[in-house]
Amino acid sequence: MLLLTIELIFFGLYGRRFLTADNGVNIIRHSVEIGMLALVMLPVILTGGIDLSVGSLLGLCAVLFGKLWRDVGVAWPIAAVGSVVVGLTGGGLNAVLITRLRLPPLIVTLSTYSLFRGLAEAITQGTDAFTGFPESFLFIGTGEWGGLPAQAWLLLMTGLGIALLIHQTTWGRSIRAIGFSAEGAEYAGLPVQRRVACAYCLAGAMAGLAALTYTARFGTAKADAGAGYELAAITAVVLGGASIFGGRGSVAGTVLGVAVLGVLGNGLTRLPATLSTASELSGIVTGLLLLASLALPRLPGMLITSTATACERPRSTS
Amino acid sequence: MLKWSSRELTVAGVLVILWLGLAVFAPDFFSPQPLLSRLTSSAPKLLVGCGIALVILTRNIDISVGSLYAVASVAAGHASHSAPTPAVIVAVAIVTGLCGGVINGFLVATLRLPSIVVTLATMVTWRESLRLGQQGVFINLPDNSQWFSLSMVPGQWTVVLTALVILASLAWAQKNLAAGRHLHAVGSDPEAARLTGISPGRTTFSAFVLCGVLTGLAAALNLVQSPQIDPNTGRLLELEGVAAAVVAGFAVSGGRGRLFALLPATLLLVSISPALTYLGAKPYWDKAVHGAIILAAVMADGLGRPKQGSRSQAA
Amino acid sequence: MTSPLLQLSGIKKAFGAVTALNSVSFDLRPGEVHALLGGNGAGKSTLIKVITGAHMPDAGTVAVGGHPISRLTPAIARSLGIACIYQQPALFPDLTVTENIGLRLESTSPFRRVRHSERRRVATSLLRQVGAGFTGETAVYDLSMPQQQLVEIACAIGAGAKILIMDEPTASLTQPEQELLFGVVDDLRRNGSGIIYISHRLEEIFQIANRVTVLRDGESVVTRELVRTSGPDGTSICQGFDEADLIRWMVGRSVERTPIAIPPASAPNRLTVHALGCDVSGVRNVTFDIRAGEIVGLTGLVGAGRTELARMLFGLTPADTGEIRLDGVPVTISSPAAAVALGIGYLPEDRRRHGIILDLPVAQNISMSVQSRIFPMGWLRPDAEKTLAEQYIRRLDIKTAGSGAEASTLSGGNQQKVAMARWLATNPKVLILDEPTQGVDVGAKSEIHQHIRSLVDEGLAVLLISSELAEILALSHRIGVMRLGTLTAMFDGQPSAAQLMRAALGNQEPGDQPC
Structure with a gap:
């Protein structure tokens, strides 16, 4: 929150045409996909897991959506459903590998990160891009409705939906409990693996949905769609106060995290020429912010723990 | 004296089958000069694979190597303009790699942050810094940096042999130096390591630093091969490295794996994309194939692993 | 006389309100095997941790080789030649x-x-x-x-350890392995090392120990020399005391059985277990039943398979042979979720890791296993949860700042009551209580006992697992004893503590009823 205020003041003072309604709309437009991915990354991180594949899955869904619409020739709403189904399948693949085969989420999603992106590139032969989508579809990405960008409504609905899921249902309860102590949750009779699997499936389905707004915003579906979004989503969640070890985190925090990143990315491009730097700076700052938000809470504790390691700890059951 | 584990034999077996297939369907693959060139271009990958494998041995992961590789390349490239000797290129690349490794090591081992998030963050930070500083402009390298000022064929042999010598000495050290065994101990059970008097923090830190140094060296071996460098070099390198380590039998849960197995594993992986090309497939499938290979290798480990849940309850 | 290798005097150690060691003195001479005996929870492990430097004693002194050590750490202990062989090896x-x-x-x-x-x-x-x-x-x-x-x-x-601690080294050894081990121990003894030997097999004590110290409730009850003389036929005969004495020292004389109402014999069987076994957990051929309104106690040594049996009944490590019937209907319990759905509750032994989730509020801990009942369609209703939690906070008299307080802020006894409340809220048919009062202070303990007694009035079937004989005797209608992974005895009447201890140690007397 503090960070967001500082940013707003800083860019408000130094930026050109930063604090305008137009720019606000712009920021929202650009943050939608990352926002949606961050919102589903949150439950995954709450379970104590991680999903590195969402950005790549977004790319795969976008490409398959384009393929369905242009080459198969189905109407775009049906292709859109297809995109979400592909996302769900991709998320389901992660879920099966993680919960059935009990493989570490990190390595599973790292390989599907490469797999999904690779499939997208293979389908487009690396260069093909799908364009020329109908106006009715592009409206999702460029139109306005009720004074807000069309996709903002989608983000708003997603946000509300996820907030309700996490804060108002037993599922949200369960994944928090699992994140704090998977063993404890199992001893309480919670279906741990099923609940965790849901989180990865949800992340996949959302990647499929985000692929639509992404495609509609740019008007093209390319294989590199959503590259790097997984990092932005994780950063937003961690910036929003969620613990990377699971259990702690809230939708409100994540939304703030997304806002910080969105404002930052936009603000940096609007600095006067003397300070002007390119969009790359936002990537650097994203990485550094993520590191800082992880490292700062640890620094004071480090001095204490490093002296207290002499104690023999009870051996944990492997 | 080398004892071949079943994993090394499997990988070597698959490699031989692939090569036999290539020999039959695409005999061009084995004509000497392209083969040497291909080996030369694989040498850096072998070293990066070593670095990642060492980190995986301690139960961590480093996915920032691809970006670090690019940073080291660019730094060495710039340095070569003021002092155009191969020694400078190699030294600058290694020192840059070392710094990257120290940063990762500090964050992971000293601050005890999860390695995946740390190296994800450093991966993006290095890559974007490079884009910012270099804006995609290629750097021309001085002529005498090529092939260590040798002619091409001896130069290629130098590169290949350097990589092999380093792999061999690391594999030797892994087996015969106490430090090598400490990596296994820490990855196998950090708590037991602490009780034995091995510092998990220091060991993990060293693994990251070594990984950085190897990445820098790999960048140097790559630099001498071309007249100019692309600041976007090294993309996907972290995935190739992780794939090589996993295929070579390094367990992601730490403690298990032999560096020597990286040789057949890397050769297998670098043979796949030419094989695909020779056999008529498009190169766009590279990335997907890499992902699928990591998945297959991890799944083989996951399914083959004995159920261990009851081990602590028995007794 | 040489100075002792190790000399502990007046060692005190408390964990919160629980006193683990109270003025314990202990010494070890070169070349001797000093056996340390005591029931579960008598303070043996704590004493060992003091010797290996893992615990700092609250009071008392430790001297190694005649030199007092002011601050013993694991590293210093190791450098002084103290080595410990734990039951759970650190390899x-x-x-x-x-x-x-x-x-x-x-x-x-x-x-x-x-x-x-x-x-x-x-x-x-x-x-x-x-x-x-x-x-x-x-x-x-x-x-x-x-x-x-x-x-x-x-x-x-x-x-080259001079002081070697062996914590039940033979617990899982076969006879030949054990003979070899005794040979090793003899060699060490001849080389002037001292061995602290912990075992529940009393015959071993007579075979290899030179001295015996018995701990009970954190105090050292007795230390006796074992004098061996060669008998006429060459076997060694021990003098001074016998197994019966040891058992008496271990259980004490004060165990009184409070008689409790026997449930009517006509009450239907709630839980019937027939020939149940599971390879990975080392439990085999367990047969017993629990009637509605009955508390069946289950005791045995650590590692006898009691917790493993409970884990099977709760679906954590599903059984692979045998049959479980609930109210006469055969059931398969493949996961804890299935067990909960069937009406089985399990209060686990390790409260902090399994029993409750410390980072979550009391109310969430209590409602965790009844989520599907109090939250229709998975929709949270905080008021319903609060009502439920407050009902149990009142009923079990849980001392907490409120139902929203994090469970980690509660004392051990109250945390345990929260864990119990979670299962009571499920209205279970069968409740398995695994060491329900371990690490709980005396006041909370008697309260928990009261609650367990009142449970069966509602027709619950309770399986009470405890290492504390007094607890088992005070609460159970019938008492089963497990040894080496199977149920070896089931006592119907009112067995004495010594009878139970004998069954657990595996030396039956004609008077005991085998199962």
Whole structure:
């Protein structure tokens, strides 16, 4: 929150045409996909897991959506459903590998990160891009409705939906409990693996949905769609106060995290020429912010723990 | 004296089958000069694979190597303009790699942050810094940096042999130096390591630093091969490295794996994309194939692993 | 007379409100085997942790070789030649035995050449000394628990330990392995080392110990010399005391059984277990039943398979042979979720790791296993949850700042009540209580006992697992005893503590009813 205020003041003072309604709309437009991915990354991180594949899955869904619409020739709403189904399948693949085969989420999603992106590139032969989508579809990405960008409504609905899921249902309860102590949750009779699997499936389905707004915003579906979004989503969640070890985190925090990143990315491009730097700076700052938000809470504790390691700890059951 | 584990034999077996297939369907693959060139271009990958494998041995992961590789390349490239000797290129690349490794090591081992998030963050930070500083402009390298000022064929042999010598000495050290065994101990059970008097923090830190140094060296071996460098070099390198380590039998849960197995594993992986090309497939499938290979290798480990849940309850 | 290797005097140690050791004095002379006896929870483990430097005593002094040590840490203890062989070996599973021994014995400086042939030679000779039936090339991963213990012993011998602590080293050894181990112990003794030997097998004590100290409730009850004389036929005869004395010292004389109402014999069987077994948890052929309104106590030594049986009944490690019937209907329990749905509750032994989730509020802990009932369609209703939580906070008299307080802020006894409340809220048919009062202060303990008694009035079937004989005797209608993974005895009447202890230790007398 503090960070967001500082940013707003800083860019408000130094930026050109930063604090305008137009720019606000712009920021929202650009943050939608990352926002949606961050919102589903949150439950995954709450379970104590991680999903590195969402950005790549977004790319795969976008490409398959384009393929369905242009080459198969189905109407775009049906292709859109297809995109979400592909996302769900991709998320389901992660879920099966993680919960059935009990493989570490990190390595599973790292390989599907490469797999999904690779499939997208293979389908487009690396260069093909799908364009020329109908106006009715592009409206999702460029139109306005009720004074807000069309996709903002989608983000708003997603946000509300996820907030309700996490804060108002037993599922949200369960994944928090699992994140704090998977063993404890199992001893309480919670279906741990099923609940965790849901989180990865949800992340996949959302990647499929985000692929639509992404495609509609740019008007093209390319294989590199959503590259790097997984990092932005994780950063937003961690910036929003969620613990990377699971259990702690809230939708409100994540939304703030997304806002910080969105404002930052936009603000940096609007600095006067003397300070002007390119969009790359936002990537650097994203990485550094993520590191800082992880490292700062640890620094004071480090001095204490490093002296207290002499104690023999009870051996944990492997 | 080398004892071949079943994993090394499997990988070597698959490699031989692939090569036999290539020999039959695409005999061009084995004509000497392209083969040497291909080996030369694989040498850096072998070293990066070593670095990642060492980190995986301690139960961590480093996915920032691809970006670090690019940073080291660019730094060495710039340095070569003021002092155009191969020694400078190699030294600058290694020192840059070392710094990257120290940063990762500090964050992971000293601050005890999860390695995946740390190296994800450093991966993006290095890559974007490079884009910012270099804006995609290629750097021309001085002529005498090529092939260590040798002619091409001896130069290629130098590169290949350097990589092999380093792999061999690391594999030797892994087996015969106490430090090598400490990596296994820490990855196998950090708590037991602490009780034995091995510092998990220091060991993990060293693994990251070594990984950085190897990445820098790999960048140097790559630099001498071309007249100019692309600041976007090294993309996907972290995935190739992780794939090589996993295929070579390094367990992601730490403690298990032999560096020597990286040789057949890397050769297998670098043979796949030419094989695909020779056999008529498009190169766009590279990335997907890499992902699928990591998945297959991890799944083989996951399914083959004995159920261990009851081990602590028995007794 | 030489000075003792180890001298502890007036050691006190408390954990919160629970006193684990109260003015315990203990010494170890060179060349002797000093047996340490006591029931579960008598304070043996705590005493050992004081000796190995893992726990700082609250009061008292520790002297090693005549020199008082003011602040004993694990590292200092190791450098003084104190080695402990735990029941849970601290080995590296991915490495070979040779490697493990090497890492333990050699210096930890990293830039040192590993001499594999030297290592192999040392490891092989050590393994021969302990009589291991496996080679140094075996991966620890593939070793059984007793084999891993042998590796630990080999390490301790290799390190030239002067003070060796063996915590139930024979618990899982076969007879020949055990004979070999005793040979090793004899060698060590002859070389002037001192051995602190903990075992529940009383016959072993008479076989190898020179002295015996019995702990009970954190106090040392007695220390006696064992005098061996050679009998006419060459066997050694021990004088001074016998097994009956040991058992009496261990259980004390004060165990009174409070008679409780026997449930009507006509009450239907709630839970029937027939020939239940599970390979991975080492439990085999367990048969018993619990009637509605009955508390069946289950006791036995640590590692006898009690918790493993409970884990099977709760679906954590599903049984692979035998049959479970609930109210006469055969059921399969494949997961804890299935067990909860069937009406089985399990209060686990390890409260902090399994019983509750410390980071969550009290109310969420209580409602965790009834989520589907109080939250229709998965929709949270905080008011319903609060009502439920407050009902149980009142009923069990849980002392908390409120139903929203994090469970970690509560005392141990109150945390345990929260864990119990969770299961009571499910209205279970069968409730398994595993060491329900472990680490709980005296006041909370008697309250928990009261609650357990009142539960059965509602027709619940309770399986009460406890190592504390007094607790088992005070609460149970019938008492089963487990030993080496199976149920060996079921007492219907009112057995004495000594009878139970004998059954748990495995020396039956004609008077006991076998199962």
